[in-house]
Amino acid sequence: MEPDGGKEPDSVSAVIPGWFSEISSMWPGEAHSLKIEKILFQGKSDYQNVMVFQSATYGKVLVLDGVIQLTERDECAYQEMITHLPLCSIPNPKKVLVIGGGDGGVLREVARYSSVEKIDICEIDKMVIDVSKQFFPEVAIGYEDPRVTLHVGDGVAFLKAVPAGTYDAVIVDSSDPIGPAKELFEKPFFQTVANALRPGGVVCTQAESIWLHMHIIEDIVANCREIFKGSVNYAWTTVPTYPSGVIGFMLCSTEGTAVDFKHPVNSIDESKRPLRFYNSEIHTAAFCLPSFAKKVIDAK
Numbered sequence: 385m386e387p388d389g390g391k392e393p394d395s396v397s398a399v400i401p402g403w404f405s406e407i408s409s410m411w412p413g414e415a416h417s418l419k420i421e422k423i424l425f426q427g428k429s430d431y432q433n434v435m436v437f438q439s440a441t442y443g444k445v446l447v448l449d450g451v452i453q454l455t456e457r458d459e460c461a462y463q464e465m466i467t468h469l470p471l472c473s474i475p476n477p478k479k480v481l482v483i484g485g486g487d488g489g490v491l492r493e494v495a496r497y498s499s500v501e502k503i504d505i506c507e508i509d510k511m512v513i514d515v516s517k518q519f520f521p522e523v524a525i526g527y528e529d530p531r532v533t534l535h536v537g538d539g540v541a542f543l544k545a546v547p548a549g550t551y552d553a554v555i556v557d558s559s560d561p562i563g564p565a566k567e568l569f570e571k572p573f574f575q576t577v578a579n580a581l582r583p584g585g586v587v588c589t590q591a592e593s594i595w596l597h598m599h600i601i602e603d604i605v606a607n608c609r610e611i612f613k614g615s616v617n618y619a620w621t622t623v624p625t626y627p628s629g630v631i632g633f634m635l636c637s638t639e640g641t642a643v644d645f646k647h648p649v650n651s652i653d654e655s656k657r658p659l660r661f662y663n664s665e666i667h668t669a670a671f672c673l674p675s676f677a678k679k680v681i682d683a684k
């Protein structure tokens with residue numbers, strides 16, 4: 385219940401005039417704020433409110449239903465880690481599926497691998513794709529790769545229709561488990577992901593913050609342990625404009641060739657675009673967890 389019993393303040397109306405405050409029931413009692421230079425786009429799709437604004441210190445910012453999805457300044461941390469943690473862990477990935485990721489940033493990172501022959505992406509909201517191409521060309525550049533096939537639709541339905549063993553890797557780059565992404569955090573969805581992966585295939589999902597969402601993470605880990613019989617791991621990284629300044633990832637593999645997620649086996653092509661965040665040391669370090677998180681995650 386909000387303090388005054390009323391509806392939550394609208395973050396765009398700015399609790400602080402001229403600032404965007406990320407107020408959400410997903411992180412009660414706290415809100416990260418960014419100074420707004422100019423609002424560049426506001427729209428409502430069939431799925432969510434979409435907004436883009438020019439911030440004073442993080443470049444342009446994409447917001448969905450009042451939640452920051454990416455900023456020009458720190459998107460590299462998230463896009464590079466959610467992509468290279470799984471793809472650097474298996475030799476010669478060939479077929480990759482991205483669920484969500486409508487901004488195109490994960491596509492941009494997957495396209496670095498010359499071994500990759502096919503990149504499918506299933507994004508539910510065409511408005512996100514169009515807005516990203518218009519305002520974030522350096523992120524949406526991922527759509528320009530000829531190996532990319534775009535499917536506009538619900539990732540839950542898409543995965544149900546994928547033949548068993550199709551992909552080497554699935555990357556679930558979703559928004560939070562409220563709104564259209566809710567089912568992407570549930571057991572039936574993970575089951576369809578496992579089915580879509582080849583033996584020894586890998587999945588990496590956006591897995592919230594250990595500071596804010598241990599209860600959600602605990603459930604996800606328990607579900608993954610039941611479904612993914614290769615290995616189940618949690619990694620994390622810093623993204624300053626995400627709530628609590630960190631975001632985590634579930635990294636799982638199906639039964640088959642063992643996957644050692646903690647020691648990357650692939651190098652990454654930086655000839656067209658240097659990496660801004662990921663490197664092999666930070667890859668290994670990402671799996672080192674603070675004790676309060678380790679106790680919960682390792683116990684499951």
Ligand code: SAM
Binds near residue numbers: 486537539559568
């Ligand atoms: N890649 C961004 C970043 O750098 O932080 C964050 C996430 S991305 C914007 C999340 C995407 O998931 C959104 O475009 C949203 O429309 C999409 N999405 C949410 N639920 C979905 C579903 N059920 N199926 C497919 N896409 C979904």
